[in-house]
Amino acid sequence: MTEPANPTLWQGFAAVVKRDLLLAYKRPGDMLNPLFFFAMVSTLFPLAIGPAGDQLKLLGPGVVWVAALLSVLLSLNSMYLSDLEDGSLDQLILSPQPLPLIALGKTVAHWLVSGFPLVLVSPLIAITYQMPTETIGVMVVTLTLGTISLSLLGSVGAALTVGLNRGNALLSLLVLPLAMPVLIFGARTVALAAADDAVSAGVYFLAAYCMLALSFAPFAAAAALKISNE
């Protein structure tokens, strides 16, 4: 395969995404562990609280959202870690492609590997919590927007903490407070849908937040990568 001498922005972006997806495919554990975690946490709640259907129906949206937030967080630490360890992070920073674009590519790959599977599995969990079918559609939409925002926010946190000793616990402390609006709007919108209320406000907010994060997070992540790698 011959690469052109001067790859375009799009080619550079696609190469980063492709590389990370290939890496994830070669190490399926990285992809599956957050998914198992998501399913496990959702199983813990009925066991801890009791099997009463009405209670589970009320808890469902919140539990799915908290579990999704935690499992995205779990996978964030490894976002730049392997690149730092094998030295490819230096190459990414040195490459002529703009660093924000590379950071965005890595974030997209991260979402495809750890956010998107959660969205796909979430209807199953919703069914076990006896959530009504119409609610599940709203949940899938909000989770899609929410996990994209979380991956973007998390990419900044991961870039700031890459290479630090106590990185993982610190990462949670940095990202969780910033992720509160996503959690609040995500979980509340699903709860509103379950109560047959209007959901458009919440969905619009999540979409707006997602756009805001998409516009700023890659630049912040690129600045953070440069700082932590100097």
Add this chain to the structure above:
Amino acid sequence: MFRHMWIFLHKLASPPHFYGLAAKMIPWFYVSGLLLIAYGTIAGLFYAPADYQQGDAFRIIYVHVPAAYLSMMAYSIMAISAGIGLIWRMKLAHAVAAAAAPLGAWFTFLALATGSIWGRPMWGTWWEWGDPRLTSELIMLFLYFGYMSLRAAIDETSKADKASAVLILVGAVNVPIIHFSVEWWSSLHQGPTLVREGGPAIETAMLYPLLGMILGFTLFFGALLLARVRAEVLHRERRSRWVRNLILGESA
């Protein structure tokens, strides 16, 4: 005119100059701040009339509101100095951000504690999740903790400066969003009384001590901040000649 301002700013950014200037300013801040706090305490506790609904319990407002205001104020100061530090590479600005963080965290904690004590007679509970401002103050406290732990985790000062500056700027974009989303989530807190259209909805005998307390707390905060920045500057410049001269001169 502009030239004088630039020279002043340039001088201010130089650590030895700042160190000396801050030493002269600190006593003024302490004295005026403590006088105003004394006025606010006496007038607020003994002369302001009791609230017709809340009785004497409302008097905790004289600590709660200044503390809550300062927790936001400290965060804004940190965000502005972090921006200045990143853009103009001014080391003193980073020192200000680093010195302001524990103070901000402390005032946030004070706002939370007084809010919770106030909540006990008003709502009958120590903690009310339905109150948006208490909840966003709690998230604020976590933001401060995150900032301080990130700084603590990075050994190299200049790297810690820049990394924490990026964090605080990302946080500053998020703070209004967090505030808004928590507000949307639920509302139980009494509405804004000071900043609203048609003037404050509070009697003047209650208002003046409150304004005195806010200003007094701010001046006191300024004194503490300047003292902390001085210590921070001294620590950062510990290998420089002026610090050595300063210490040798003092001990001689």
